[in-house]
Amino acid sequence: MKTQNIFFRNVSKVVLVLSILFMTSCGSDDDGTEVGVVELPASLLTSYTGNLVYTPIDGSGITENNNGTATLSRSGDTYTVSFSDGVPSLTGITFITGSNGTFSSASAGSSSSGIVVEEDDLRIGVTISGSNWSFAAN
Template identity: 55%
Template sequence: MKTQNNFLKNLSKVVLVLSVLFISSCGSDDDGTPAEEFVTLPASLVTTFDGELTYTPANGMGIVAGVDGTATISGSGSTYTISFSDGVPSITGLRFIGSGNGTYATVGTDGSAAGIDIENEELTIGAQVGGNSWAFVPN
């Protein structure tokens, strides 16, 4: 009888622990994407920025390295494109989130690792999409 009581106590503890783990793991279906926080950039930021541009295509051919170039943000609604000078391909389908203090950053595009930041009206880009790499820093 004592063995059966110990078994039931241990079983109830295991069930309790598994229940807590299950509830905590299913507590949120949030994938980390702040979809409700996408913003429309102020008109003053939908413009052309001057800076140092570096681009490396996935195939390694036609590298643009550290040239004085431009990056132009255009778009409508909350989806943007950044077009570059010097024959560098554009980055499309960008969406920004805002911090409320004049700083805006991308949340990335499909198949990308994009760190695009606009702070104090200066554009900084470090992005990799489809094996292509872009870097843009203010002069």
């Protein structure tokens, strides 16, 4: 029993040290730029034309259009992407700034998404509850 207590005490010390190292090492990687939710420039809130593919989980058929549209709009503090061809909208999107006027959004958990928008370009790859959205502006 005494051996188990010593073992768990040592393991907890190792976990504590590794946690402190992890937290301090993350802070030293900063390049001076603030990362946070940003407001997109009004010029990016427009319609984009491109290759649209939507695959619903219910098996009702794939929607595919080489000249599909995706319209990016703002609603309060979040953004919505509305699609042509009866494809469901993506809502509640937030963006962070990247380099050279590129803005991106990503999420994890039960959904997986990557949305990148920059001047004249919108790229979307999203999976939510088994349904998939893909869009690439021409």
